[in-house]
Amino acid sequence: MSVDFFESNREVLEQALAAAASRAYWSPFPESPSPRVYGETAAQDGQKAFEALLGQAFPLDLPGAQGTVGGERSPFGFDLDIRYPKVPADVLVQQAEQALESWREAGPRAWVGVSLEILKRLNQRSFEIANAVQHTTGQGFMMAFQAGGPHAQDRGLEAVAYAWQEMARIPELADWEKPQGKHDPLRMQKRFTIVPRGVALVIGVSTFPTWNGYPGLFASLATGNPVIVKPHPGAILPLAITVQVARQVLAEGGFDPNVVQLAAHEATDDTARELAMNPAVRIIDFTGSSANGNWLEAHARHAQVYTEKAGVNQVIIDSVEDIKAVARNLAFSFALYSGQMCTAPQNVYVPRDGITTADGRMSFDEVAQALAQAVERMVSDPAKAVELTGAIQNEATAQRIDAARELGLPVLCDSRALEHPQHPKARVRTPLVLKADASDERIFQEWFGPIVFVVATDSTEHSIQLARDTVVQHGALTLSGYTTRDAVAIDMRKAAERAGVSLSLNLTGGVFVNQTAAFSDFHGTGANPAANAALSDSAFVANRFRVVQTRWHV
Amino acid sequence: MSVDFFESNREVLEQALAAAASRAYWSPFPESPSPRVYGETAAQDGQKAFEALLGQAFPLDLPGAQGTVGGERSPFGFDLDIRYPKVPADVLVQQAEQALESWREAGPRAWVGVSLEILKRLNQRSFEIANAVQHTTGQGFMMAFQAGGPHAQDRGLEAVAYAWQEMARIPELADWEKPQGKHDPLRMQKRFTIVPRGVALVIGVSTFPTWNGYPGLFASLATGNPVIVKPHPGAILPLAITVQVARQVLAEGGFDPNVVQLAAHEATDDTARELAMNPAVRIIDFTGSSANGNWLEAHARHAQVYTEKAGVNQVIIDSVEDIKAVARNLAFSFALYSGQMCTAPQNVYVPRDGITTADGRMSFDEVAQALAQAVERMVSDPAKAVELTGAIQNEATAQRIDAARELGLPVLCDSRALEHPQHPKARVRTPLVLKADASDERIFQEWFGPIVFVVATDSTEHSIQLARDTVVQHGALTLSGYTTRDAVAIDMRKAAERAGVSLSLNLTGGVFVNQTAAFSDFHGTGANPAANAALSDSAFVANRFRVVQTRWHV
Structure with missing residues (x-):
């Protein structure tokens, strides 16, 4: 040429x-939109x-x-x-x-x-x-x-x-x-x-x-x-x-x-199917719903099919140093782009008899309240909040918030429609945080959007088992764990490795579970139903x- | 440990x-059974x-x-x-x-x-x-x-x-x-x-x-x-x-x-299917018939499936220096293990108006005769021949020789049963070489065993097109080409690359198309129906x- x-x-x-070999931080494309x-x-x-x-x-x-x-x-x-x-x-x-x-x-x-x-x-x-x-x-x-x-x-x-x-x-x-x-x-x-x-x-x-x-x-x-x-x-x-x-x-x-x-x-x-089923198409990369992704995997047999689909992302809280830092980090992840991310956390497991913190025991309800309050704080200033939440892409996601409300679960933090200062017609929703019990099977499916369940479990062991089983059955892009105990951290890691999901441990600062960095973090594992690559x-x-x-x- | x-x-x-990086010759395991x-x-x-x-x-x-x-x-x-x-x-x-x-x-x-x-x-x-x-x-x-x-x-x-x-x-x-x-x-x-x-x-x-x-x-x-x-x-x-x-x-x-x-x-x-369909089985490596391999690919969706199946291996003769060297090399490939190799050549394409050699033109029939004579010579001494042919693994292969005979095609070299000096009960068969025309669709399928068709084509261009189409439709592990013309060698290579089959050019010595060397030759391409890996x-x-x-x- x-x-x-x-x-x-x-x-x-x-x-x-x-x-990619060292998996250290690197990017040639500056992420700062600064004029400099x-x-x-x-x-x-x-x-x-x-x-x-x-x-x-x-x-x-x-x-x-x-x-x-x-x-x-x-x-x-x-x-x-x-x-x-x-x-x-x-x-x-x-x-x-x-x-x-x-x-x-x-x-x-x-x-x-x-x-x-x-x-x-x-x-x-x-x-x-x-x-x-x-x-x-x-x-x-x-x-x-x-x-x-x-x-x-x-x-x-x-x-x-x-x-x-x-x-x-x-x-x-x-x-x-x-x-x-x-x-x-x-x-x-x-x-x-x-x-x-x-x-x-x-x-x-x-x-x-x-x-x-x-x-x-x-x-x-x-x-x-x-x-x-x-x-x-x-x-x-x-x-x-x-x-x-x-x-x-x-x-x-x-x-x-x-x-x-x-x-x-x-x-x-039906352009997607027409293209996918053309025998000359030999490679397909798909991102979208599990239904469509699974259909492609089953039917587009003439092609190599790489799919990223849906899953149930989970958080396990065992013990924390500072619940406020934990809640702040998680609230950001709940609110970011209104949870319209394949990596956004949905189910937060907390033992029903509470957790230990550096300041002593906290009951389940105190933990749940701390999360809800962090969300409230995060979205309290609409002008700032809308920069974080953005708008709801699809009306179905807004409707899903209503459907989640109709589950009849205790509301820890209700979803609100915010008015966007620059775009009054924007469809903006804050996160809905509900209280649930681990026995409630309705939460073990994807609730795509700003919908979070704080789930009472029998113990951290139970939380880990739930997380593991849910990844195996429904898939997940992310798993987040909070613990101050080394042995529990190892149990979480082993469960993540066996279920085939990446684990973020004790995120409290400027890194969020729903974000991955190219060259360092793999996005998806290809080892659970949420993605085959x-x-x-x-x-x-x-x-x-x-x-x-x-x-x-x- | x-x-x-x-x-x-x-x-x-x-x-x-x-x-594996240089793809030069190397083996740590000596292939000589010598006492030394x-x-x-x-x-x-x-x-x-x-x-x-x-x-x-x-x-x-x-x-x-x-x-x-x-x-x-x-x-x-x-x-x-x-x-x-x-x-x-x-x-x-x-x-x-x-x-x-x-x-x-x-x-x-x-x-x-x-x-x-x-x-x-x-x-x-x-x-x-x-x-x-x-x-x-x-x-x-x-x-x-x-x-x-x-x-x-x-x-x-x-x-x-x-x-x-x-x-x-x-x-x-x-x-x-x-x-x-x-x-x-x-x-x-x-x-x-x-x-x-x-x-x-x-x-x-x-x-x-x-x-x-x-x-x-x-x-x-x-x-x-x-x-x-x-x-x-x-x-x-x-x-x-x-x-x-x-x-x-x-x-x-x-x-x-x-x-x-x-x-x-x-x-x-049905142990094979029972094992393959167990959802805990996540990887399957299969070698065998296309029917079974395709079945696995279609049904064992819970597993990564690697298959090597069947195909139609082909030889294109365009022009040669020395037909005897060509025929000797090919006869060896036909007779080796009685063609019971997924890599054994089956269809040999020769232009019906003949080819050029260093000694002048040869007609189609002369080429066909040279191949048949080389086979006859290869198996003329039964004691030596049986070391080359071995025995027929499966009675169905012996029956297939009879079925090929019943196609009614002119016999260039008939298959004979040889008596094995050490193993009188051994099932030994020499190659059957038949003359066919490119218009005969019956030869464009796998005839597993010592069965060879010398096929009259319109031209070398036609031979190449036939070979290419057959690989795409039926798959192949090997393709062999003989030509003294550089432009034709390039055409053969381009056809092989487009069809997705490896090409051996002008083999006349101690390397045979049905053999590949680890670390250097890829076996199969994963790019045609004969193997997906x-x-x-x-x-x-x-x-x-x-x-x-x-x-x-x-």
């Missing part, structure tokens, strides 16, 4: 590989760029388009009114197959170079993407910027680094010389070609279109597979911008832009390509 | 890793050890056994009459689950150390295993020794090396320190635990019980999973010896011997374990 994107991005790749980092006018420019898109046809030239589609509405209360080109599913697949012919010949250096360049350019558009994420997902701006921009780019880069690592270990050529005693040795030369699996499909989610979409997108792209990006009909824009950037980079590099395509579609049609590891990338060898005598 | 098997075998592990290598009495000792097993209860102490089972008959014409302990499927799984509890705690060093030690001891019993392989599979002795002994051990070691490589890249502990501007950094420590998936099942094949069984067995064992080894009822002994060795090493290391168990069963029962690569091992992390503030 005329532009050597691999060479120009080699340093960041090498740093990413080193970070991104430039004085970056924030305004990004917002203007976003606003310029509203009410327009999105500037994306997709061959095969038949009309337009789009009906996104900001959870903050206005219509985006952006129209995207609509390409029939079979045309997208045909165009991807066509693009595969030249893309496969480009080879690993080009695949990885293009991927890295796309990520670099996405970073430059982080403010525009932040606005797009905010007004499709309902996230507060800071979260939309960080999770939707630099953190998502980190996760994309992580996947590219793993992909490169796996491909780079396959030598292009090998000399093979086998001794034959007194006779001449057998001599062969062998050529190993990395071949992509085929057309890849990314099925985006409405809450984290970029953060959850980039790992699969970049893992497939960096291993030579053309990618069809199918956004959730409610959150098209962040992925449309992503596809736009990808196609620009591809064209600049002299490649077929159809290596990355957008499959925008109506909320009511982890972000990112060798297993996430190693089967997206195959190796075909040719050998001959020399 | 008291015995540090990891340390004592570290050097061979490091060499294996280096070999294995010791003056090794051959006799091995044979005596084998003979001492005949007519006896096999010395394997398996808890939970309910009676015995066994009805193996040597394809060379005698009953082995060995009885193996029979343990019900659910008891095997329960015992494996129990063994998992301590095995998982042993950790990667112990898993890998034990695996390496088992392989070392298996090598010491190569002659005994060679006899066991010969008299269950029907392979000639030399092949039974090499493929069933050192080459199988190589493939097992290769899987262990890949497993170690993937596990070793996960740090046990990581320090994570995230800058917070003017504030103190966030500091965490993280612990990463490799957790096995669960109970693993290896389903053995009757023709290569060790060679095809070891990769899955050792890949699962080395990643912490207890393994149930279920041999084909016709080829139990080689895997029974393997399990015996594994249990000895485990016991010596202070581990539960039930980490490796044998599931010997009657030919008529390759032996061995990262993808073969990386999903047999998962990583569960625990993080906490420091």
Whole structure:
């Protein structure tokens, strides 16, 4: 290629590989939206760029388009009114197959170079993407910027680094010389070609279109597979911008832009299934409901299917130094983006006869009250609270809060609708915290949204057993434990390892159980029903390509 | 553990890793059965050890056994009459689950150390295993020794090396320190635990019980999973010896011997399905028919399923230097173990208007005759021929030769029954070579056994297209090409890469298309219907374990 994107991005790749090996902190994409980092006018420019898109046809030239589609509405209360080109599913697949012919010949250096360049350019558009994420997902701006921009780019880069690592270990050529005693040795030369699996499909989610979409997108792209990006009909824009950037980079590099395509579609049609069941689609990355994810795993047998679905995230409180620090940390996790995170805690287990603290015993009710009060405090100033909670993405989530109320459980902290100072029509809800008993089976299912159960258990042992069984049966992305006793910490860890869920111990500061850091924390384990893969590891990338060898005598 | 098997075998592990990285020739297990290598009495000792097993209860102490089972008959014409302990499927799984509890705690060093030690001891019993392989599979002795002994051990070691490589890249502990501007950094420590998936099942094949069984067995064992080894009822002994060795090493290391168990069963029962469908079984390695392999892939959804099934292996002849060298090489591949190899060539495509050679044009019939004559020459001396062909493992294969004859195609070289000088009751068959046309759809399916079709095509281009389409539709483990033209060699390679099958070009010497070398050649690609995995690569091992992390503030 005329532009050597691999060479120009080699340093960041090498740093990413080193970070993934040490799992120490590292990120090349600053998470601070400060003007000192991104430039004085970056924030305004990004917002203007976003606003310029509203009410327009999105500037994306997709061959095969038949009309337009789009009906996104900001959870903050206005219509985006952006129209995207609509390409029939079979045309997208045909165009991807066509693009595969030249893309496969480009080879690993080009695949990885293009991927890295796309990520670099996405970073430059982080403010525009932040606005797009905010007004499709309902996230507060800071979260939309960080999770939707630099953190998502980190996760994309992580996947590219793993992909490169796996491909780079396959030598292009090998000399093979086998001794034959007194006779001449057998001599062969062998050529190993990395071949992509085929057309890849990314099925985006409405809450984290970029953060959850980039790992699969970049893992497939960096291993030579053309990618069809199918956004959730409610959150098209962040992925449309992503596809736009990808196609620009591809064209600049002299490649077929159809290596990355957008499959925008109506909320009511079955584009996802039509794409997934096309036998030419060989890789599918899905984030969304367990029902849809399980359906894909069962039916899309012609493809490698990577899913992140739903689960029941849990907190075990055994004993604490300072309940206020614990409650503050947890309240933040409950309120953050109104619990619309696959990692948000839902069930908090507390022994019914209370816990020990540095200041003596606390009863179950005192612990429950402390949690409720921390939530109240967290949302007491609506202007600050809305930055944390953002808005409710989907009306069904608001309805779920009502359904939880109708369980008839004691209310520790009621959910309130807050008025957003800048966006009066925004759908804002504070967390609902209910008191429950471990014998209540209704809480052992996912209550997606700002819904928390403080659950009375027989003992910490019982809490651990409940947590373990629930992960095995329903899946979970996170588990949080609080204890001042080493032996209990070990029991929690063993339970987490056996159930296959990551454990955060005694989080009381600026790290929250629902957040993971690329290059260091694995997101998901692939070892429980909530996800069949982890972000990112060798297993996430190693089967997206195959190796075909040719050998001959020399 | 008291015995540090990891340390004592570290050097061979490091060499294996280096070999897999360079893909140059390497093997720690000598393939020569020479007394100078294995010791003056090794051959006799091995044979005596084998003979001492005949007519006896096999010395394997398996808890939970309910009676015995066994009805193996040597394809060379005698009953082995060995009885193996029979343990019900659910008891095997329960015992494996129990063994998992301590095995998982042993950790990667112990898993890998034990695996390496088992392989070392298996090598010491190569002659005994060679006899066991010969008299269950029907392979000639030399092949039974090499493929069933050192080459199988190589493939097992290769899987262990890949497993170690993937596990070793996960740090046990990581320090994570995230800058917070003017504030103190966030500091965490993280612990990463490799957790096995669960109970693993290896389903053995009757023709290569060790060679095809070891990769899955050792890949699962080395990643912490207890393994149930279920041999084909016709080829139990080689895997029974393997399990015996594994249990000895485990016991010596202070581990539960039930980490490796044998599931010997009657030919008529459904032990394989019962084991495979037990939800505690999380990994399955299968070698055998496409019907059974596809069934497992479709139904054992609770497990990671790795399959090697059947396909149609093909040869494309475009042009040659020396037809005699080509024919000699191919005749060897046709006759070797009577074509009872998943890698044996079946369809040979030759343009109907002939090919060019260094000595001028040859017509299609001349090429076909040259192949047939080379086969005739290869089997003309029965005493030598039987060492090459071995015996027919399964009566169905002998019947298939008759069925091929009944296709009514012109016979280029008829299959004959040979009398084995040492084993008059042995079922020995020489290759059947038939002439066919590319329009005959009956040849585009697997004809397992010594059955070869020399197929007239319109052109080399047509041959390549046929080969490519057949791989995509029916799968293949091997593809062989002969051409003196560089452009055609590239076309063949591109076709192979697109279809996803390895290509051997212009083999005329001591390397045969149906043989692959561990550490250098991948066996299978995982990219066509004949196998969903390759032996061995990262993808073969990386999903047999998962990583569960625990993080906490420091």
